[in-house]
Structure formats: C-alpha cells, structure tokens
Amino acid sequence: MKRLILLALPLLALQVQAQKPEDTEFYKPVPPKVTPGHTFSDAPSDAFILFDGKNLDQWVSVKDNTKPAQWTVADGAFTVKKGTGNIQTKKSFLNYQLHLEWKIPANITGTGQVRGNSGLFLASTGGGDSGYELQILDNYNNDTYVNGQAGSIYKQFIPLATANKKPGEWQTYDVIWTAPTFNTDGSLKSPARVTAFFNGVLVQNNITLEGPTQYIGKASYKKAHGATPIKLQDHGDPSEPISFRNIWIREL
Numbered sequence: 001m002k003r004l005i006l007l008a009l010p011l012l013a014l015q016v017q018a019q020k021p022e023d024t025e026f027y028k029p030v031p032p033k034v035t036p037g038h039t040f041s042d043a044p045s046d047a048f049i050l051f052d053g054k055n056l057d058q059w060v061s062v063k064d065n066t067k068p069a070q071w072t073v074a075d076g077a078f079t080v081k082k083g084t085g086n087i088q089t090k091k092s093f094l095n096y097q098l099h100l101e102w103k104i105p106a107n108i109t110g111t112g113q114v115r116g117n118s119g120l121f122l123a124s125t126g127g128g129d130s131g132y133e134l135q136i137l138d139n140y141n142n143d144t145y146v147n148g149q150a151g152s153i154y155k156q157f158i159p160l161a162t163a164n165k166k167p168g169e170w171q172t173y174d175v176i177w178t179a180p181t182f183n184t185d186g187s188l189k190s191p192a193r194v195t196a197f198f199n200g201v202l203v204q205n206n207i208t209l210e211g212p213t214q215y216i217g218k219a220s221y222k223k224a225h226g227a228t229p230i231k232l233q234d235h236g237d238p239s240e241p242i243s244f245r246n247i248w249i250r251e252l
Helices: 002-018
Strands: 048-051 059-061 072-074 077-079 087-089 096-103 118-124 131-136 170-178 188-190 193-198 201-208 243-251
Touching: 096 118, 118 170, 131 193
Parallel strands: none
Antiparallel strands: 048 243, 059 087, 072 077, 077 243, 096 170, 096 243, 118 131, 170 193, 193 201
C-alpha cells in the first residue's frame, strides 16, 4: 500500500504542474456596460426613472389604478396629500435595485408611530397596505418599537443600526429586492430577500422575509404572486406630510 501511494504522488504532481492560470480565466459572457451617475445617488445609464422631479406620470392611485396619483409635486419633489390614499408604480417588477430619497418636514409633530409615518412597499400585493414594507418614520429623536422604526422591515426585522438624519434633511434608501417565487400549486418555492442601506449604512443584510407585512399577528406566505408594483403609503396619521424625490430602479 505504501508503494502505491509513493507511485501516485509523482502523477499527482504532474497533474498540478499541467494546470495553467488561463484554465480559470473566463472571457464570456461579457457584462453589459453601465455608465454610473455623477454621484452615488444619481441614476446610472440603465436605470428606469420612477420620479424625475417633474410629474407623477409613473404612479397611480392604489384605490383606483385607472386614476393618477393625487400627491403634490413642487420644487423637484412630491409630497403626500393626506387623505388621498397610497400610490403605486404603473409598472410591475420582480428583482431589482431601488434608490429612493425621502424627507421628514422640519416642523414635524407627534410621537411614536404618528410622527412622519409612511412606508416603502417593496412589492404591493393588493389594495391598502398589502405587501412587504420597509418602514419610513422620523426616529431622529423619537422612540418606538424597534421593528417599527425607520429602516426596519415592519413588524419583522429590526435595522442593524439607527441612521436617521434630523427632520428637514433628505434621507436615502438603497434596496436590493429578490422577489419570492412559488410552485405551480401556489406553495412557496423560495422566500423574498432584502438588503437595504439607510443613508449609506447597511440596515438589512440579505434577510429572508417571513411573508408580507402583517400589522397584527405573525407574517406568513398565503398567496402566490409574480411581478408587482412598488407602493408608497399615505399613513393617515395627523403629523405633517413627508416628501420624496429622486426615485429610480434597475431591474435585475
């Protein structure tokens, strides 16, 4: 047995010597060329613009998808018009990279969940607040339950850090969304996953979602879906309305 091992060693050495660096060098497929924006927040060349500072042509009312979004556009941003309801994109998406900027007004009032509350629904699965929500809230000096603060996947995952800017300053979300997939019988095949940066700080690290957002009770996957719109929330609390700008998306 020892002699066989000794004989095999030179053969193994020859095989290692026969390998070349180019054996593990690949030239195809060639990645597509993308021209980055001038700054980190600027849209790259292959992005689809969801809000360009001029109009809400890419958005509709959630209450009635045949009607345009009723929120107010001014000075390169748009602001929640209280009482008009949630808005969502005309277009539906599966997997994507999303950039969105939002601002809590400097004169914000209220406490807890009634202080600048809104939500970015990464996939809108129906009317109202149906879908998967990344929370928007003023938590600069405002305490609430930690899985309901800004940067949380609402009622599921607390953020890895609290990265809020003070009211009156623009804040950013950069999100990687991997949509859930379902078997032909409607059962879950693979759950949704989210990576999110809040003002450049990693707050959700490729987490696996337990299901769509559930205000009461534990989240779970109950209904299969494919591509969905992205939704923004008119929360309905009495605090001053928040604003959004510079929203773009790259489908993955």
